[in-house]
Amino acid sequence: xxxxxxxxxxxxxxxxxxxxxxxxxxxxxxxxxxxxxxxxxxxxxxxxxxxxxxxxxxxxxxxxxxxxxxxxxxxxxxxxxxxxxxxxxxxxxxxxxxxxxxxxxxxxxxxxxxxxxxxxxxxxxxxxxxxxxxxxxxxxxxxxxxxxxxxxxxxxxxxxxxxxxxxxxxxxxxxxxxxxxxxxxxxxxxxxxxxxxxxxxxxxxxxxxxxxxxxxxxxxxxxxxxxxxxxxxxxxxxxxxxxxxxxxxxxxxxxxxxxxxxxxxxxxxxxxxxxxxxxxxxxxxxxxxxxxxxxxxxxxxxxxxxxxxxxxxxxxxxxxxxxxxxxxxxxxxxxxxxxxxxxxxx
Amino acid sequence: xxxxxxxxxxxxxxxxxxxxxxxxxxxxxxxxxxxxxxxxxxxxxxxxxxxxxxxxxxxxxxxxxxxxxxxxxxxxxxxxxxxxxxxxxxxxxxxxxxxxxxxxxxxxxxxxxxxxxxxxxxxxxxxxxxxxxxxxxxxxxxxxxxxxxxxxxxxxxxxxxxxxxxxxxxxxxxxxxxxxxxxxxxxxxxxxxxxxxxxxxxxxxxxxxxxxxxxxxxxxxxxxxxxxxxxxxxxxxxxxxxxxxxxxxxxxxxxxxxxxxxxxxxxxxxxxxxxxxxxxxxxxxxxxxxxxxxxxxxxxxxxxxxxxxxxxxxxxxxxxxxxxxxxx
Numbered sequence: 001x002x003x004x005x006x007x008x009x010x011x012x013x014x015x016x017x018x019x020x021x022x023x024x025x026x027x028x029x030x031x032x033x034x035x036x037x038x039x040x041x042x043x044x045x046x047x048x049x050x051x052x053x054x055x056x057x058x059x060x061x062x063x064x065x066x067x068x069x070x071x072x073x074x075x076x077x078x079x080x081x082x083x084x085x086x087x088x089x090x091x092x093x094x095x096x097x098x099x100x101x102x103x104x105x106x107x108x109x110x111x112x113x114x115x116x117x118x119x120x121x122x123x124x125x126x127x128x129x130x131x132x133x134x135x136x137x138x139x140x141x142x143x144x145x146x147x148x149x150x151x152x153x154x155x156x157x158x159x160x161x162x163x164x165x166x167x168x169x170x171x172x173x174x175x176x177x178x179x180x181x182x183x184x185x186x187x188x189x190x191x192x193x194x195x196x197x198x199x200x201x202x203x204x205x206x207x208x209x210x211x212x213x214x215x216x217x218x219x220x221x222x223x224x225x226x227x228x229x230x231x232x233x234x235x236x237x238x239x240x241x242x243x244x245x246x247x248x249x250x251x252x253x254x255x256x257x258x259x260x261x262x263x264x265x266x267x268x269x270x271x272x273x274x275x276x277x278x279x280x281x282x283x284x285x286x287x288x289x290x291x292x293x294x295x296x297x298x299x300x301x302x303x304x305x306x307x308x309x310x311x312x313x314x315x316x317x318x319x320x321x322x323x324x325x326x327x328x329x330x331x332x333x334x335x336x337x338x339x340x341x342x343x344x345x346x
Numbered sequence: 347x348x349x350x351x352x353x354x355x356x357x358x359x360x361x362x363x364x365x366x367x368x369x370x371x372x373x374x375x376x377x378x379x380x381x382x383x384x385x386x387x388x389x390x391x392x393x394x395x396x397x398x399x400x401x402x403x404x405x406x407x408x409x410x411x412x413x414x415x416x417x418x419x420x421x422x423x424x425x426x427x428x429x430x431x432x433x434x435x436x437x438x439x440x441x442x443x444x445x446x447x448x449x450x451x452x453x454x455x456x457x458x459x460x461x462x463x464x465x466x467x468x469x470x471x472x473x474x475x476x477x478x479x480x481x482x483x484x485x486x487x488x489x490x491x492x493x494x495x496x497x498x499x500x501x502x503x504x505x506x507x508x509x510x511x512x513x514x515x516x517x518x519x520x521x522x523x524x525x526x527x528x529x530x531x532x533x534x535x536x537x538x539x540x541x542x543x544x545x546x547x548x549x550x551x552x553x554x555x556x557x558x559x560x561x562x563x564x565x566x567x568x569x570x571x572x573x574x575x576x577x578x579x580x581x582x583x584x585x586x587x588x589x590x591x592x593x594x595x596x597x598x599x600x601x602x603x604x605x606x607x608x609x610x611x612x613x614x615x616x617x618x619x620x621x622x623x624x625x626x627x628x629x630x631x632x633x634x635x636x637x638x639x640x641x642x643x644x645x646x647x648x649x650x651x652x653x654x655x656x657x658x659x660x661x662x663x664x665x666x667x668x669x670x671x672x673x674x
Contacts, residue, residue, distance in 0.1 A: 005657060027599070033658025104525050104598065207596075209656035320666030331599060342651075342661025 004217035011039040011220060017172055018042065018219050019304050021163060022179030023050035023332025024207055030341035032209035034216075042220060045304040046334035048162050048259060049179060051126045051155075052079045053302060053326045053333050056258045056289035059126075059155045060085030066122050066153065066281060067098030073116075074100045074153075075109050076124040079330040082323065086290055106131075106138045113142075113150040122281040125152040129248070130181040132156050132270055136247035139279055151281040154271060157257055160190055161268035167198045169262075170303050175219035177212070178204040180232050185248075187240025188230045195226040206232040251276050258287040260326065261299025298325035301334055308338040315339060349443040354473025364471060367445065368437075371452030372459075372466040384467035386432060388489055393428035395419060396485035404447060404480055406523045408516070408533030409608070411482060412454030417537045417608055419486040420462045421557040424542045425611065427496035428488030433459060434468040436483040440476025451480065462537035494546065498573035500553035506620035507578060507640040508613045510541060510633045512586040513563060514605035518594045531590050536609030536632040544626035551616040552623075558612055562604040564650070565664040566612055571648040580640035580652045580662065603652075604665040614642065 020026055026046045029035065035044055048054050064085055067074040074090065081091045081102060094100040099119075103109060106123055113121040125135050135152060142150050159182050167173060178191055183204045191202035201222035205215035215231050222229065230236055248270070257269025264287055272280045296318070297311040308314050308327065318324040320336055327335035337343070352359040369378055376384045399415040409417075416433065423430040435455065439448070459466050464486070515534040522529050538557065545552060554574075556566045563585075567578050587595075587602045595602050609632050615623045620638050627636030643651075650662040 024599070030660060031601070031654070032656055033652070033654045033660035034656075035658075036660075037656070037658045104521075108525075209654060209658065213656060320663075336666075340661070340663040340666065342649075342663075 004213050005037060008038050008042065008213065008217060008220070011041055013041065013220070014223070015041045016043070016174045016220050016223055017045055018175045018177060018216060019045050019047040019166070019173045020177040021047035021049040021159065022177070022182065023053070023330065024181060025177055025179065025205065025212065026050065026334050026337050027332050028207045028209070028212060030337040030343060032212065033341065034209065034212055035343050037213070038216070042216065045173070045307065046301070047166055047304050048262065048302045050327070050330050050332040050334070051128055051131070051157065052083060052330040053298070054157065054260045055083070055126055055155050055326065056260050056287065057086045058258070058286040058288040059153070060089070061087060062282065062286055063090055063124055063153060064088055064093040064098065067093045067100045068096070071118070072099060072120050072122060073112070074098070074122050074124060075103050075112065076100065078102045079332070080124055080126065082329045083326045084323070106134050109138060109150055110141055110145070110147060113147050114145070117149055120149045120151060122151050122153050125154045125156060128157050128159055128179070128182050129185040132248050132252060133185055133244040136251045139251050139276065140247065142279070151279050152272065152283070153281040154283040155257070155286070156252065156270040157259070158254070158268055158270060159186070160194060161265050162259060162262070163194055165262060165265050165268070166303055167194065170305055173200065173304065174223055175201045175203070177215050177219065178202045180204065180206055180235065183232070183236040183240065185241050185244050187238055188228055188236055189238050191228045195228050199224065199226050201225055201227045201229065203229045204232045204236050206235070258289060260289055261302045296325045298327050301327050308335040309343070311335070347445040349439045349441060349445065349448070349473055351441055351473055351475070353439065354471065360471060363445070364469070367449050367452050368469055368471070371449065371456045372469070373456065374465050374467055376465070376467045377469065384432070386467065388431065388487070391490040393423050393426045393488040393490055394485070395422040395426070396483060397422060398481065398483040400481045401520065403523055404451065406533055407519050407531065409535035410451060410454050411480060412451035413458045413535050414608055415482040415484045416455050416458040416462060416464070417535050418559070419484040420464055420537045420539065421611070423486045423488035424538055425496070425555045425557050426490065427494040427552070427555070428490045430462060430464045430486055430488040430539065432487040433464050433466045434485045435466055436470040437472070438481040439471065439473045440479040441473060442476070442478035443480050444478065448480065458537060462539050491546070496552055496555050498554050498570045501570050501574035501576050501614045501642050502553060503576065503642055503645045504617045505553055505614045505642040506617050506638050507567070507580070507642065508615060508620065508623055508627065509558070509563065509585060509637060509639045510538070510611045510627045511635040512588045512591065513558065513607060513610065514587060514591040514595060514602040516608040517605035518591045521598070522594065529590055529594065531594065534607050534609035534632070538609065538611050538632060541611070541627045541630035541633045544629060545613070545623050548622055548626055550619040550623045550626065552613055553616065554614040556612050558607045558610040560606045561665050562606060563612060564601070564603040564662050567650045567662065568664040570614060571650050575645060575648050576642045577644045577647050577649045577651065578640055579643040580650065582652050583655045584637050584639045586635040586637060603662060
């Protein structure tokens with residue numbers, strides 16, 4: 001295998017802007033210190049791939065409201081706890097007596113709901129295709145075990161429509177590091193129509209430092225060509241995981257979804273099918289989005305219009321200790337990752 | 347038997363509980379006097395510390411809350427350069443706690459105290475309403491020998507940064523147990539008396555020491571960098587992490603640099619003493635994987651930089667947020 005590092009460091013061809021649309025890639029790029037290994041002509045920008053970051057405030061507000069309702073317990077991943085809502089975060093709600101519990105896996109929800117039938121458990125179901133498959137498995141188990149006190153508040157998103165949105169509205173992206181985990185479910189061929197429509201390459205990458213460097217190298221080499229390349233073949237297949245997609249389709253159907261900073265994008269979300277509405281904790285219509293604080297540029301960061309370090313609040317008013325927006329809260333958020341790995345500074 | 351509110355009454359039930367479990371397990375002549383304070387010999391520079399332990403589960407692979415509450419306080423004394431001597435312990439028991447569990451915890455405390463060469467000389471027990479939880483506070487007293495001066499602000503350009511072993515084992519063991527994940531990860535919970543004594547005896551000039559507990563290596567080194575206004579450079583490939591813990595962290599999105607340990611220490615020592623210090627650590631049963639993981643590269647700026655295995659460099663910040671659950 002050739003060492004791509006000298007090429008990437010010394011590249012002096014036409015400037016290339018590459019976007020990663022997977023929060024885990026954002027974190028891995030920071031963790032491996034990759035940005036500083038690249039020539040100034042290669043710029044990495046983070047896209048809307050962190051599920052917590054793209055969640056609108058109406059959704060947080062609804063979770064807060066549910067947590068304060070007697071007889072209801074909200075279950076969530078840790079990252080969502082500190083995201084500011086319109087009025088308060090789930091952390092604030094918890095301190096105010098709200099029932100909020102942090103879990104590590106949606107499957108924990110089953111055991112909790114089963115052991116406490118008097119309360120209704122609402123899982124904060126955010127995520128992309130990968131996590132949707134887990135929620136489908138959760139519902140399958142809830143059905144077969146006849147657990148009636150478990151519901152989902154969904155804010156589920158699918159990747160291709162938002163990539164399309166970024167290309168159409170934002171432009172200036174010369175290639176995508178396609179998401180690793182999502183592609184396990186979807187397969188890599190779903191990027192082919194996008195590659196052709198916008199004349200740019202997509203490379204599916206793993207999460208090791210070397211795998212990311214290889215993906216960046218491939219994207220620079222493929223610049224301007226509508227190619228889809230799979231550099232994560234140990235996990236991702238051409239057609240993905242049909243069984244997981246079938247499970248998702250059984251419980252969920254496509255819907256328009258609201259994205260932080262981008263508004264509502266048709267067909268970019270998943271909602272529970274009518275026949276499973278008994279599992280829904282009121283997910284419809286949670287579209288409203290307001291800035292957490294005036295001057296927060298989350299929306300521009302999420303779409304790659306600006307780099308986190310370009311936001312005047314970054315690192316000054318807005319730090320992981322005093323987050324002004326979700327991108328500085330989530331461990332997959334671009335602002336958080338730029339901050340902790342020093343990507344904001346030279 | 348289950349703990350009831352009566353066990354915290356201060357009356358006969360309390361006395362029985364103390365006599366049956368704690369006095370028997372700790373078996374110390376000063377403690378057995380059951381006076382209001384332990385009166386003990388000692389003079390010179392005294393180190394005092396205290397810590398509370400609220401871990402769930404109480405028993406985990408590689409240890410239990412009893413071993414933990416002794417190691418935590420003993421290690422804190424050691425890290426300030428002191429030779430640990432005495433411990434006190436305060437138990438806060440929730441109604442419904444199991445006395446057999448309590449006995450196991452007390453025996454484990456006693457065994458660990460013996461291993462660490464400290465005496466448990468005073469204690470207290472309270473019972474509160476609840477559902478069977480056990481919480482322990484320990485305080486420790488130690489004496490700092492002449493000529494020892496350890497502190498974060500003492501780090502100097504050129505100093506070597508040493509780590510006594512692999513990162514994240516305790517944190518990963520606790521999380522695995524809590525999440526019901528089966529693996530072979532075992533807590534590293536241990537008293538570090540052996541390796542610190544060895545370093546002191548062999549005359550290693552230790553400038554700063556910390557046990558790598560909550561907040562992890564990342565937070566500690568940032569504290570060193572701030573206190574001494576220095577830049578610390580680390581080599582990621584030199585930082586030991588077991589393959590199991592690395593895999594576990596990968597799945598959950600955790601960074602071993604942020605994870606807590608209960609039997610690992612970081613030491614900043616004079617460059618000429620680095621090799622000897624690593625030798626001292628490796629000779630101890632808890633320091634087999636000790637290594638020099640970095641250097642104090644410069645003074646005058648505060649930063650921790652990490653060279654990644656693929657040749658990148660990144661800033662290492664302290665642990666932010668509370669995504670990680672409590673482990674001690």
